[in-house]
Structure formats: structure tokens, C-alpha cells
Amino acid sequence: MKIGFIGLGHMGAPMALNLLRAGHELCVFDLVANNVENVLNSGAGQVKRAASVQELVSNGVEVIITMLPAAPHVKSVYLGPTGILASPIKGVICIDSSTIDPSTAREVAIAVHEKDGLMLDAPVSGGTGGAVAGTLTFMVGGTQSLFEQMKPLFAQMGKNIVYCGGSGNGQVAKVANNMLLGISMIATAEAMSLGVSLGMDPKTLAGIINTSSGRCWSSDTYNPYPGVIETAPANRGYTGGFGADLMLKDLGLATEAAKLSKQPVPLGGLAEQIYRTFSSQGHGGLDFSAIIKLLNPNL
């Protein structure tokens, strides 16, 4: 397939490489020249550089995948004066894998449809590790028929491909899941710290929680207390993994979406402020499980 790929950062570059390896022909664009060269020089498959978004669109691509940092970039790349929709896109399938707020996702989808294009929102989880290994989870919003048609393409970049419903629902699923994740991580940090401060061995405590009703992914797979789970960032100084500032961004998307839909989220709101406090103290670059250090300065 002839695919346009816009946004070749830490996540986008390995996704594009997986598509090249699967035999697709790529036309790529990124504002950062270096990002493009990394992909061009990888030696993987047939890839061409576009000088602009519009050159990419007019190159006869059947599918355009965008992987951008935040909503303003998505708006600009799709709706801006030199954006995707400034060229004819009749029949072109647009897939936005950026993580943005559901209402912007829906606004862009409507604009694409008005120009007779097709659109899926398809944010991912799994981090750069998953992007490299091709084991990402894709949460996909749009029509079910388009989802089924594109599923094989997603499967070349990921492992768990989930249909979430109409336009924007991919973003909704991600924002809801990640809000729950952010709260659970702080809650696990509190429960582990409390138990240890009262005299329990951290590994024993985690073992009990993980077979009881407090069990959660943050506890049984990614425990923030050092010495509990060998492969977790807590055992390598909270480096790598999913950054605290990325969690802060996702919590911000969640509370913004909650404001629009008038849904109270007291724990989600507090979780955002807790991560912002941690970030303002200069720790936003650590893995998000490092939040335990805010509550437990000895760690």
C-alpha cells in the first residue's frame, strides 16, 4: 500500500519502520529534518521524503497516518492553511494515532468527512518499547467497516487492536483508561508506603494485594515500590517506561473532557494536581511510577 506518514518522533519512527518492513511504500514528513533522516537511512524498505504536508498528500497516498505530540499540532496538520485538508483527499483514509482530546478528534473527523475523506482516531498504548517491538495496543474510533478494513494494517504495528465505536471513541477509551491508571498508580504508591511504614515487607504486602481485591496493573505488573517486581522501572531508578509528564498530559486531557461532559472526577482531578506538583519539582522526566517519591521521600 502507498502510505503517507507524518510525525517521526520516538513513537512514529519505529511505527513507520514496521510498516516499511511489512512491504509498504512510504512517503514521510516531519518538521524536524533529523527525524526524517533516521527513517530514510534505516535501510528498511521503500521510503521517500516529502518537502511538505501538501506534497505528501498530492503524492497519491491511499492512507495517511499522523503521530503528533498534542491537539494543536493535529489541528494544524489537518486544518491549517497548508494542512492535509487544503488538498483534495477524496477517498483517502486518514488515521490519527496521536493522543488528543475526544472533541478535537471529532472536529477533525467531521472536517475530513466534509472533504469526502475517511477517518479513524487510533491512539496507542505500549510506549516506545511497544512501538519498536510492534506490540502496541490500538484503540480505534470510526465506522466499524473502515476499522475492519484497516485492521491488518494496525496489526503490522501492534498486537491488540480494539474497536471502540464511532469517531473519537478511540480517544475516549484511552483517556478513561489512562485516568484510571494514573489514579491507581498513586493509590498503589500510597498503599505500599502505608503498609511498609507500619512494618510490612513490601514483597509480602504486594503478594497479598495481588491476590486480593486491591489487585491492579499498577500493583501486579508495574509496582512502584523498589524490590517488588524485577522488570519494573522502580528497580532501575524510575528511568525508562512512561514518563510522569506524559501521564500529566493524559490526566489533563481527562479533566478537560470531564469538564466538557460535566462529569465529576474528584480523584482524577486530584491525581492531575499531584502529578503537576511532582513535575513542578523537576521530576517530570522520570517514569510515572516515581510518583511514590513525592509521598515517600526516603525512596
Place this chain on the structure above:
Amino acid sequence: MKIGFIGLGHMGAPMALNLLRAGHELCVFDLVANNVENVLNSGAGQVKRAASVQELVSNGVEVIITMLPAAPHVKSVYLGPTGILASPIKGVICIDSSTIDPSTAREVAIAVHEKDGLMLDAPVSGGTGGAVAGTLTFMVGGTQSLFEQMKPLFAQMGKNIVYCGGSGNGQVAKVANNMLLGISMIATAEAMSLGVSLGMDPKTLAGIINTSSGRCWSSDTYNPYPGVIETAPANRGYTGGFGADLMLKDLGLATEAAKLSKQPVPLGGLAEQIYRTFSSQGHGGLDFSAIIKLLNPNL
């Protein structure tokens, strides 16, 4: 074995019946006459009524099990002027299965040891259903040798028997687990309500969360959104299960323990206040997953 059992309420009575069925000889006491009669009239095994705690102790019991509502009752039954320790208890094994704060549990254990008795704290989870079915989880604190010695006895009332470390650690494990549970339940209620308010189908959303990093017991086993998990209280009007007021009590134990050990628990503290708000509106008798109604008045 000759066992004294004090406290025959909703939890204690079925636990005592399971011990009778296992062939033990019981001597029972409860301030509420009716509670005692229910056990006496059950026709299960050899059971005798004691007129007082002291009569029960002087009856030659090898083990005394207590199952009481809260710390003041435990203090009174063990340390009060007509309590267990007012009689000689040399060599008697005391097991307190009440859910109380760790510091009271330790205070009682020390007092028992000073009188040459032996002590385990062994709070349970699993609710009245688990008590009747004999499938409770016991979280046990005390010496490991005494734990091993009593394990067969616990196994006659429960399924999952976990050693948590020294005296009081059974209570620590329970309080840490239940604080995490209370937070996770509110967090799941927020995430489900947010996703649905933004247009997702609740079952689809839960399905995605349960295979992603937001996965937790409150989401995959006990989801508070109606229509998601057939057996959950959310599908029977939030009746039965684990009452909101019991969760409020456990969150109170958690924040009290956190205060003593100087451990910050911001989400635990807020969870307690949210459950108290719900309880003060008259809903404390509902299952604890009903907390979703506070945030989502349409449910």
C-alpha cells in the same frame, strides 16, 4: 479441639458453624442473646453457651476466637475488667478476626503475651458470603510457627490463608489492601462514567480497560456500572456485597494508621471523605460500588 468463640454476628455465626461442622467443640458468647440462640439451635455439632467471657475462658478452651465490630469492643473483651485477660490464659491461643487498627492489635497482643497467652491477628475478607461458604481470606499476623500450627483451623473457615509477618501485620495488610480497593472503586466509577458520558458503550469500555493498564479488581470483577458484569451488585440495585459504611470504616482505619505512621495518603484521605459524603446522604447501607451514584446521579 475445644474452642471459645466470642461474637456471633453476621460474620461470626457462619464461621462458628463451619468449625462445628468440622468437629470442634465450641463454647460461645455474645452480648446479644439472639445471636447465640441462632448458633445453639442450628443443630450443628457440640456447642455450649457461656454466660460471660470469664465463664468461657475458665471452661478449658485451647483456642479463643473473637469476631467483633470495632477496636473498642476488642479492647473491652480482652483488656476490660471482666475481659479475657482477667482470667489466667497461660498457653491459650487467642485469634482476633475483627478488623481493627494495627496499633490496637499490637497493644492487645502484647497484653496477651504478658499473661503467657499466644496471639494471632487474623482479619478476613470475603464478606458474609465467604463466611457461609467457608471461602474467606485470612490475613494473619503473629509468629510464623503459631501461624503454621493454626493454618488447618483457618482452612476450615477459609480458602486463602496468608501469613503477613509479626503481630498486627494481618491488620496492616487488610487496611492497605482495602484503602487501595476503596480508591480503585471510586476511580473505576469515574473512568466508566467519563467514558460513557463521552459516548462509549459501558461494556466495550470495560472490556478495553480490563485488557489494558487501567485493569483492576473493581473494574474486571466488581464493575460499578450496571450491565457490565452480571454477578456484580451493580446489576441488583447495589444490594448485598460489601456495604459502603464498612468501606468507610476501613478507610477510617487506613487514614488513622497513616496519621500515626506519618505517611501521606492524599487519595486515601479523599476517598474517605467521598464515602462519608455518600453515607451522610443516607446511602451507607448500599454496596460500596454504589459510590458511582454520587458522581452519576442518573444511575
Place this chain on the structure above:
Amino acid sequence: MKIGFIGLGHMGAPMALNLLRAGHELCVFDLVANNVENVLNSGAGQVKRAASVQELVSNGVEVIITMLPAAPHVKSVYLGPTGILASPIKGVICIDSSTIDPSTAREVAIAVHEKDGLMLDAPVSGGTGGAVAGTLTFMVGGTQSLFEQMKPLFAQMGKNIVYCGGSGNGQVAKVANNMLLGISMIATAEAMSLGVSLGMDPKTLAGIINTSSGRCWSSDTYNPYPGVIETAPANRGYTGGFGADLMLKDLGLATEAAKLSKQPVPLGGLAEQIYRTFSSQGHGGLDFSAIIKLLNPNL
């Protein structure tokens, strides 16, 4: 002076009437015909109706005052294809008295300046009562010289006219003050409810607080407990005053501004969620001091 006035709702209409009574010539516009007629038929001074924003601008007005519900309306009226800036506005003084986020206020000010207009942001406090009585507080952002020039005009609609610094700072002052107000109101509701639940007379308690370090406007002027301050909404069923939904809007502006400037606001964030919970239960139309009912269902 010849003044254009856009937005004649509950706040705008009495402000416009005060300007008419002060002898100014007004040209008015509102999308709701009825709003305009109320002012036209008031019999107060010389007033003319404009059929559109552009007709109003091209009418030779020296000053344009806008009083609109929220940021999207302000953006549309100033920056939209048929908005104020679509006509030449060289030398015209634009005053936006809407309450909006500081970053939109600054975006609009820059656009006005680019067209050689002048701009002040001047949100108010004091409610409809203050608008009618001409006793509003104006918090004004822009150059100091323009502020001094316009101060007499503000004084015809208000009593307390405060210079806050450069463009957008009027909005900053309002958002910071109202976030503090929203938190203080909930805090006063908690403190009064706690004291009364522990056996104190509400009036005695308020008297002590008001001469101690807990003293605040929410306690000494607008106490949410019935029977404490005769003139407060608490003594008339929480009607009138400043609506809970307006407080919710202002808390939303505060947390949004905090997100942009990366400033943690844990109590501000929780206050927003508490007001949203109250609003979602259907009470957003009550005075904002009614929040005490969420925490104290007997009131």
C-alpha cells in the same frame, strides 16, 4: 461619548442603562432581540439598535464594551468573520467585561492592537445587584494610561476600579480571587458544619471565627450556615446571589489557567470537582453558598 455595547444580558443591560443615565449615546447589539428591546424601551437616554456587530462598529463609536457569556462568544464577536475586527477600528477603545480565561483575553488584545485599536480587559464582580446599583468592582488589564483615561467611564458603572497590570491581568486577578473564594466557601461550610455537629451554636462559632485566624469573606459576610448573617442567601433558601454554576465556570477557568502555567492547585482542583458534583445533582441554579447542602444534607 458615543459607545457601542454588545451583550445585553442580566449583567450587560443594567450596565448599559447606567451609561445612558450618565448621558452617553449608545449603539447596542445582542443576538437575542428581547434583550435589546428591554434596553430600548427603558426610556433611559439616547440609544440606537444596530442590526449587526459590523453596523455597530461602522457607526462611529469611540468605545466598544462587550459583556458576553464565555470565551467562544468573545472570540467570535472580536475575531469572527463578521466580528469587530472585520471592520477598521483604528483608535477605537475596546473594553471586554466578560469573564474569560487570561490567554484568550491576551490573544484578543493582540489582535485588536494589530488593527491599531486599543484594548482593556475589565471583568467585574458584584453580580446583577452590583450592576443595577452601579457598585461593581472592575479588575482592569491593559496600559496604565488607557486605564486612567477610562476610569471615569468605569466609575459610572462601578465603585471599586482596580488596575491589575498589562493585558489579561484583569482576568488573572478575577480568576485568582474567585478560585480563592470558591475554596473558602467550601472550607467555611466544612468548618461551620463540623463545629455545629460537635455541639456548638452556629452564631457563636461564626463570631469566634470572624475574630480569629479563620476569618474570611465567606464566613463574615456571606456565611453559608442559615441564621448567621441575616442578609446572606443562606437565609432565603440559597436563592439569588452568585449561582453555583457561575462559580463552577470560574473554577474551570482557574484550573485551565493553572494547567497552562503548570501551577499545581490541589484545593482549587478539588473545589471544581465538588461544585461539579453539586451541579450534576441538579443544584447549579442555587447560590454558590448552597454547597453546604452537599456536605450537610440536613440543611
Place this chain on the structure above:
Amino acid sequence: MKIGFIGLGHMGAPMALNLLRAGHELCVFDLVANNVENVLNSGAGQVKRAASVQELVSNGVEVIITMLPAAPHVKSVYLGPTGILASPIKGVICIDSSTIDPSTAREVAIAVHEKDGLMLDAPVSGGTGGAVAGTLTFMVGGTQSLFEQMKPLFAQMGKNIVYCGGSGNGQVAKVANNMLLGISMIATAEAMSLGVSLGMDPKTLAGIINTSSGRCWSSDTYNPYPGVIETAPANRGYTGGFGADLMLKDLGLATEAAKLSKQPVPLGGLAEQIYRTFSSQGHGGLDFSAIIKLLNPNL
């Protein structure tokens, strides 16, 4: 008058000295020998050292004043085996000026009455500065006639002597006021930090708040932002004043009292956790306005 004084720490010693200067005859006791010597060697008036609480009581004192760190000390000094109530105290007036929870205050008062003694709870505010200067505020609970009788004595140690109602109400007033104070201080820190981060001058912002609805003691008298109020601890590195750990203690009393009376206090609960986070980072010895540093690490 012949007065027994128990507890001569930072607060008790200057209070005792003021009573000596007023001409009373004192009999003093403290477990810390050094504390006693400081008062004995002060050269102020007629003072005698008691070797024990019981020696003090049996010395013919008409009034006993206790000023102790926390509830366990108060319980021990009044109710312990060698405490005040172990001797006859018929007609003796007991005044407890410690800050403790209302329910312990009431328990002690009942015990004093049962031994035909008289009791007032009379916690203070004003800090060591107020204790030295004799300008403390006394919040007094007990019968009104006893309050009137003792008012002249309080006036020798303080300036503002307030009657709060029956036994324990002095503690209730203090706990409610200080919870409101703790919340207001964090709220002021958030509002000031938010405004400054958005570009306002701190002094201008405080000036606006202090004449608006956000006005509170924490803002107009004790502003946590440096450079706003000359005499505030913020201008001397947050030293002196009322320590963050003392505020943490008072918030703990407030949430404990709220638990007993089933009153939700969401902001009070969060304020406690925020102060505990600050304290656990090693800053509990700073003035309580230093909490702004947690939210604003640049200060």
C-alpha cells in the same frame, strides 16, 4: 490566688510567668526538670516546685492549669494512676489549655465533675509570641458562671477571652477555626502562585484579593508570598510563627473529630494530607505559611 501549673514548655512557661507577675502564688510541675528551673529562676513572684502531680494537688491549690502537648498527656495527667484525680479535688477549678480533641476534653470534664471538681477547657491561639506578650485568645468551654468567674484570670494571660458554650466547646471552636485556617492558607498559596505565574505582581494581586471576596486572614494578615506583608514569616524565610507540624496536628484533630461526628470535610482532609506531605519532606519546623513552597518550588 494559689494556682497549680502543670506543663511549662514554650507556651506554658510564659503563661505561668504572666500569672506570677499578676501576683498569684504558683506551684509548678513538669516532667522536664529544665522547664521547671527556667520558671523558678526567672525571679518573677512566688513560685514553688512540686515533685509530682499529686504533691501539687495536695498543696491546697484553688485552680490547676494544664498546658500539655496532646491528648495522651492530658489523659495521663488527669486520669492516670498518679494523676490529678487520684487525689481529692472537691471544689478545685481545673483549666486545661492544651489543644486536644473535643471528645477527650469531654471525657476528662466528666471525670473531674464526678470527683466534685470544676472544669473548663480553654485552648489558646496566638503562639509563643502571644503567650509572652499576654495577648493570647482563649476559647473556653464549660458552664457560663465558671467562665465569668475565671475571666479575670484568663485576662492576665490573654486579650480575647471567648465563651464557646458547654464542656469541650472551647476545643470545638479551636479545631473548626484552625481547620478553616489551614485550608485558607493553602488556598491563598495557590491563588497567589497562580496569579503570579500568569504575570501579576504579587503585591497588586494581594491588594485586589484583600478588598474582594477572596479576602481572608491568610491573605490580608499573614500572606505566604514573600514581599507582600512586611511582618509575615514569608519575609523572614518562613521562620518563627506557627509551625507547619502544629498545623498538621490541628488538622489531624479536625479530621478525627469529623470522623466521630460523621461530618464530611473533603478540603480539611486534603489539607491534612498536603501538610503531611510537606512535613514528610522535612519541612515541619517551618512556619505553616511555608506550605507555598510545596506548590511553588521556586520560592
